[in-house]
Amino acid sequence: MKQANRVITVLIFVFLYIPMAVLVVASFNTGKDITEFEGFTFQQYARLFQDGDLLELLRNSLIVSVLASAAATVFGTVAAVGIHNLNPRLRKTAMTLTNIPMTNPDIVTGVSLSLLFVFVGARLLGQRNSLTFWTLLIAHITFNLPYVILNVMPKLKQMDASLTDAAMDLGCTPVQAFFRVTLYEIMPGIVSGAIMAFTMSLDDFVISYFVSGLDFVTLPVEIYSYTKKPLQPKIYAMFTLLFLLILALMIAMNLIQIYGDKKKTQSRSAGV
């Protein structure tokens, strides 16, 4: 039984990673075709860094995902602290609202936001181009917020409420107590929420596709438009670099978690 499970698990991981391996191998290919490996080269990487258009798309994607995840992290953390202290009925309403973008299909979220922006922009403000960088940013912040809230809320629940009381007894104002005690306690949740929001934002295609205009396009939206012609191999080089970036982020996230757990057990055993 256990042996069979091990074999299945290995096979499934092979299944999950083969297409990515194909892309990584293609990034070192001298030929253009993904299906045929003609020779080994680093040239695609050099081409990638010479291609101004492609780098600009990547820069656009990074700008949106960094700004949206940063804004959502700050805004979401403050909101989570507020929601945590609401009365149960209001808290339930707030969590239902938070779950709407999580349970709605992406295409519905994208379509609904795009219709809202067009409706407000074109009909109420009389703009010609109602889909801009700002609408894209608003959309990204909106779907990032739930990730932050859902990561921070459990940490707030786990936290010992008497810690903030103790801080205030010792002369902290509520704001000081938040920055010196609460923030420190919920930090792992904030960090994992922020990283999750960033990766979701960086990779988002469906929502961005519906809410972005022509003057500010992100990388996934542009890749989607390369439908007819075969992809240029430098895209595979970019995929490989992004793969390494995400891998590094995930390892960092895990290390932070392991470090946090260790410190917690240490401080607990020291307290006894």
Add this chain to the structure above:
Amino acid sequence: MKKNNAVLLSAPYLAWMVAFTLIPLGVVAYYALTDPSSGAFSLGNLANLGMYLPVLWQSIVYSLVSACICLILGYPVAYFIAHCGPFAQKFLYMLVMLPMCMSFLLRTLAWVGLLQDTGIINSLLGKIGIGPLTLIRTPGAVVLGMVYNYLPYMILPLYATIVKIDRRLIEAAEDLGCNGVQVFLRVVLPLSVPGILSGMTMVFVPSVSTFYISQKLGGTDTVLIGDVIERQFKQGNNPNLGAALSLVLMLLVLVCTSILNRFGGDQEEGGVVV
């Protein structure tokens, strides 16, 4: 903290979410109920929906098949990971999550390279004298794309439930004379139902609404509801019909998730994880 402070801190967030999740859904309903040319109130878009019932049905069938395949493939993996040591668990969990963070467009395109008539699989098969087989532009390719893209969404919630199952329950069942199969069927499987339901939902929802997978891996007879919606907005220029179809899709998802949650009972635990 004082209660009015709590309201003060959460009010901007609640206002934001109302403005950018609830109101947009209202706008969708408004578009669905107005005529594309005159802008007057009309039920014409809803009357046209009957035409798209076969497409809707096809989307549901494909996504349900994908969700079931994901369950069959994902359960042993989740079970295996849940029974590893703590370090291996963290590492394997990361390996499952990593593909979710990588461009799903490019990963789907890689499948095109693998499956196409002159693709990698066919050239490997050719070397041992089989083929070439028609792999791409078939319903099977679309289901494969869904399973591949959304399998991690099944494994993660399953793992989260299985890892919480109390080992003592399994030992108790063994002590009382259950064999391995009975322990699994009578103890482990019933206790993993919340994970199964949330995994099914998380595979079903993105599958039923996808348009990229069916466009890249499917043919002319594998059009899904997502394709139709996308075309209304990006090519067909009938956002009103697209809005009506989006409403239908949203209702479909709501009905399916509430049916699943009904089976699950305890909503607090089995709710949205990722």
